[in-house]
Each structure stands twice: as C-alpha cells, then as structure tokens.
Amino acid sequence: xxxxxxxxxxxxxxxxxxxxxxxxxxxxxxxxxxxxxxxxxxxxxxxxxxxxxxxxxxxxxxxxxxxxxxxxxxxxxxxxxxxxxxxxxxxxxxxxxxxxxxxxxxxxxxxxx
Numbered sequence: 001x002x003x004x005x006x007x008x009x010x011x012x013x014x015x016x017x018x019x020x021x022x023x024x025x026x027x028x029x030x031x032x033x034x035x036x037x038x039x040x041x042x043x044x045x046x047x048x049x050x051x052x053x054x055x056x057x058x059x060x061x062x063x064x065x066x067x068x069x070x071x072x073x074x075x076x077x078x079x080x081x082x083x084x085x086x087x088x089x090x091x092x093x094x095x096x097x098x099x100x101x102x103x104x105x106x107x108x109x110x111x112x113x
Contacts, residue, residue: 035078060100
C-alpha cells in the first residue's frame, strides 16, 4: 500500500489540475475529472499517517487533511453552483496545501537534528 500512495497522489494531482483547467472551458465532464482527482489526493493524504510525537507536525497534518477535504468539497461546488463560488474553496484549499507542503518537511528536518 505504501508504494501505491505516491502514485495515487500523482495521478490525483494531474486529474485535479486537468479538471480545474477544463472546467473553465465549460467542458461538461470536467467536474467529474476534478472530483476523481481530488478524491485520489484526499485518499493519499489521509492514508499517509504521521507516527512521530511532534505536536506541530500533527497539527499541520490535520490542516493538510482539511485542505484535501476542501479540494473534494470544491468538486461538489462545481456540480451544485452556477457561478465561480468553487474558486473560493479551491483557493483556501490551495493555501492550506501549499503552507503545509513547506512547513512539514522543514519541521521534520529540524527534528532529525
């Protein structure tokens, strides 16, 4: 399972990006592609546990999982809303994911030393 998680994340990220770009062009299948990709990313992040004792990394992992769930919620907004409301949810998720992507490795490196 551990070897499958990076592949799941990479495929999900590509589908996520393709779905968001295609949604702007009003392609009817774009929300499906985006939501499948968001589900893959969320599954990969949820199934990557942190087994250390650092409280800051545990907090950041919860934020990362929240960001992944917001990515899935963005897919739901693509289906249910008629405007660009999904962009606000996607922006919040992107900020959370970006922040945790930089902070977690930084803290893990500090723990090793």
